[in-house]
Amino acid sequence: MADPLGRMLRALFPAPCARASTLAMAAAMTFDTATTGMEQKMTRATPLWLLVGLQGGISAASLVVEIVAGRMLAPHVGMSLYTWTAVIAIVLAGFSAGHWWGGRLAEKPANNALAWTGGAMLAAALTTAGAVLILPLVAGPVLSVVTSPVWGITVLTTLVFFLPSFFAGVPAPVLAQIAVDTAERSGPALGAMFASGAVGAIAGTLLAGFLFIGWLGSALTLVVVTLLYIASGLLFFWLARSRAFGLAVLAGAAAAGMAGLALAAPAQCEEETRYFCLRVDDLSADPNSPVHLMVIDHLAHGISARYLPQVQFTPHGAMLDHLSRLRAPRADFSTYVIGGGSFSVPRSLLAQGAGAMTVSEIDPEVTQMAAEDFWFDLSRADIWHEDARRALLTRPEAMFDIVIGDAFTDVVAPVHLVTREFFELIASHMTPDGSFLMTVIDYEDRLAALGSIVLTLREVFPVVEVWTHAVQPAPGARMVFAVVAGAAPTPVDEFTAPAPDMTVFGALGDRFVTQLADARGMVLTDDYAPIDRLMGRRD
Template identity: 30%
Template sequence: MSAIRQRFSGGVSSPELAVFVSGVVSMGLEILAGRMVAPQFGSSIYTWGSIIGVFLAALSLGYYQGGKRASRRATEERLVRVLLATGGFVAVLILAGDMLLAGLSGFPLPPRFASLPAVTILFGPPTYLLGFISPYGAELSKKESTGAASGHVYAVGTIGSIVGAFGATFLLIPTLSVSLIGLVFGLLLVSTSLVILAPTFPRRTVLATLVVGVLLVGAVAVPSAGYSVRGETVYQTQTPYQELVVADLGGTRTLYLDGQPHSAMDLDDRNRHVFEYTRYFHVPFLLTDWTNESTEAPHQSGDIDRVLFIGGGGFTGPKRFVDDYDVTVDVVEIDPEVIRVAESYFGVEERPRLNIYNAEGREFLRTTDRTYDLIVLDAYKKDKVPFQLTTREFMQLTADRLDEDGILLANLISAPTGPASQFYRAEYRTMDQVYPQVYSFPTSGGSVVQNIEVVATKSDERVSQAQLEARDERRDIGIGLSTELADYQAEVETGDVPVLTDDRAPVDALLEPMAGRRYVVSQTGPGGNVTAGTG
């Protein structure tokens, strides 16, 4: 075997460089896989378990096959071929990843395994190829013993994985799109191949390197359709927390988070409630005591003076509250990019009675010394629910931050009945452990997955549906809620679901029956008519 050429003054050999880069790319692709898969399959523990399992299995198989062939076939040129083949697969991921994910989502599997075929087919092959690099690198190593060569390769590859994990998490994902991140990893493979080939540059291998480089750049350069079923994409980015898309369709601007509609705004009437569920945010104004129910003073808020929203999105509720009522609204949003997008695309601006905080909801409640009359919890998605915002301990924290007759409203996504209702019923039972009275309002009817508004009060008095309807007629709160109050659900069966606690909150298992189910987001037209949309 010819001596390994040294590339750098520090004595890093070509095989060591290849091993390091394979570690960077394998871990970087693993982090990236979570972002690519989330819009189609969500980002539950089952999705991440599938990703981690597939990457480990593919690497193990690559290590095994590479080890069997290394003694006979390990050369620097073959290292380059493996790197380039991996780069070719990355180009396919960039160009057709979304289409392939959509096409692979129809396998008839239990929901918790739904993402496994797609992850295996898309990310298994390139990860398998990267597994060849380490045994080839050990075979080409100049170390005197097998143990020294193996240990050195493991160390270099692990350092590369650390760089890939931190680089993707803290640098690439917050600043670049998925396709550009893929391009970065692909070009890293191509440039490493060129470094290994220098100074001889075999003609055929160099040509293959250039072809892969062109494929990678071309995959990114091919313009994606700016119009889809969502409408015209106005803005799109990856944040440290989620994929974020702003799209316009038929005079309505919608904010999508990880592929699901979160907020919507009528471009001609920016304070109109487009999504029906946001109208239910006004229900607490019918549950408070009023000293004067005269309708002479418009848009009264009763005893509600200070409101906290946990979760901002497009700020539909906060904007409407500040405009309609004499209340001060604090909004806590964990994702700074969501705040920036709300300000840039949804007409949000801080004012004397609208305060915006970039913080995690539970931590904000734990550290603040303020108390509120109403807390609106709007931080849940269909398949991604921060468990720390669901537990009995968290509900107790909200109660501690509410005034004596304070109210908590939680916007859940679930089915009201059937197997897909488990999360909703568990959350209802958990809130019932802390609050004297809990009310439930499904927003779309039937047993489909939908927004369900669960309202909990510290008052011991139970307010009936008839009383709420009477108050709606007497009180002027700026919006009529007769249709919404008709959805009042008097009885909720909770005997077969757990109370969620910090010690045990099986949120992913409770959400699992909703996987693959149609999510209905009812929408209101300018004239008040309600139609069903799909999330």
């Protein structure tokens, strides 16, 4: 059993990690092979509370790794339905395989089983710390070879996170077997072990999402898990009275060294928050005239020039900015922007004389970065650090002339912000001559997402327009649109705006838009809105 495992480790991981993982398992094998046909002396007395505690702690740590996996993958593949589906499936597959192997180990004498389990936990420590180092190395090659977004994410997740989950799944059957064998009442003991695993999983999920990632970051969180795995692995060897305890200590030291390398590795995020991985890139040709790009996870979310606040550097920003001013019912119009990002559009509108500005940005760290690196004056806007839909539901009195929807996770708008019910909520917060503008990303030969959003908006607004860059797109190209909804049409059907070069934008013909909505669209509701499938990246 050991040789195939060693070969698998060497195939999937760089040599140092594979050798260290093999060392961890060798510690267990050394004790096992030294065992004669007669069962060794009984293990150290292991009270049920200790078994329950170990099961709960390991379960919690393994779920922390699952949550962190999604966070770590985001800078490479985004944070989408595909990402979380792959993470959950691969981690559960690892647990399942680990449980199966743990069940085989549970048939051994208790001290042998504990020694093998200790080796598995040290291997879990090594592969967990190694994930921080391996992911940046393999992400590029994997995603360049496996071009399908679904399979690319799945393969990448498997290479990096299957083995940590596999090894973390080993202890549960072993600990449950020992609990049943040693307890006075096997039923309550088995129930306690199952309950401990479930409670640990809940605790790990909550700790990762609400505490560890936001306060420690992904790498340090995995280092904490690594140290817990090392401690539990050494405890298993000690409980087994293993002759290989010294070898286990060496394996633990190797895992601790791997954790140190993980902490020293270059950070994937300049700022890691509870929501996003943030980075600022300097695009300046002249250091005296800075131009900055904000990257959220793996997607560029906005560009701003310090001394040119009115210039947009992206097509969608140029359309939202210019259309807002074209459709404004008065010079000092009020604006509500859903999704701040780099705050480029709010900054431009304010620089050109817009009135009251309100922005919903769910992540306070994004707002702070916009102020520090994108020169947005926070005193000129009312910032709501909460979900836009909840913000409007709790403020029925808020009314706006212009509402701009520009919130994205990956290249997909959050599902609850594209439904008929949400558009009805938007309409109830608009002045009679107000307008709603929304960025939509879709592919030239698909357009199902665009058609569905248009069809859904037409359920609420009498006039719906679609604007885009006035050039012939390449076949299959990804296109950026601005969808406009309100009570009246825009007074022009074409305009020129800096993006940053002077660019012509035009409205698609009403007949084409109607045919598109009728042929490819579906009405999106809170009950059913498959926007990830409609707007997601191409296979």
